[in-house]
Amino acid sequence: MGHQIRSKTPGGTFFFTARLADPRSTLLTDQVDLLRRAMRETISRYPFSIDDIVILPAAIHTIWTLPEGEADFSTRWSFLKSRFSRALPPPEDRTATEILRKEKGIWQRRFWEHRIRSAHDLMLHRRLIHTAPVEAGLVERPTDWSWTSLHRDLATAHLRATPARPPKFSEMGLKTTAPESA
16 A cells, blocks of 8 residues: 655645545435534544535535644544544444454545645635535535535625625614504
8 A cells, every 4th residue: 555645734724535435325414413513523622624615425525724833634534534433333334354443434544635735726626615516416506505615605705795784673663563453
């Protein structure tokens, strides 16, 4: 097996893809609440920010920024995968090696990582995340997919475009008295 060299850029921004062992599985979208809880626990224990994310049925594409001075994303991924897997029963088709290593066999053992090197690189990987459900044939438009940070990005852009504060309830001129009965 080849030796993989990981980037050790403290405080860097990285694009990741993590996949389930079974590419036909829908476990990530079926158990999205469990995945979100595992993500919150991971961030609580090993802080980082999620800049963008899409959860597909059997894969996650995401961009993370690590805190200044931090470069260990492998521990974060290990913890996240472990927290998610512990709450699930092991698949029936585990290999002897997975059983020997006390692995559940839910995730692929590795993940793919790419250090973001420029604003253009970031834009390309954000586009990859936003269009992944379309490319996978799951929806026709990126906005049709529920489990994506694209919705957060669109809401943030809307708030920036319309910075006016909402009116106070007391300023809305609503009738507060009951109509008189006849």
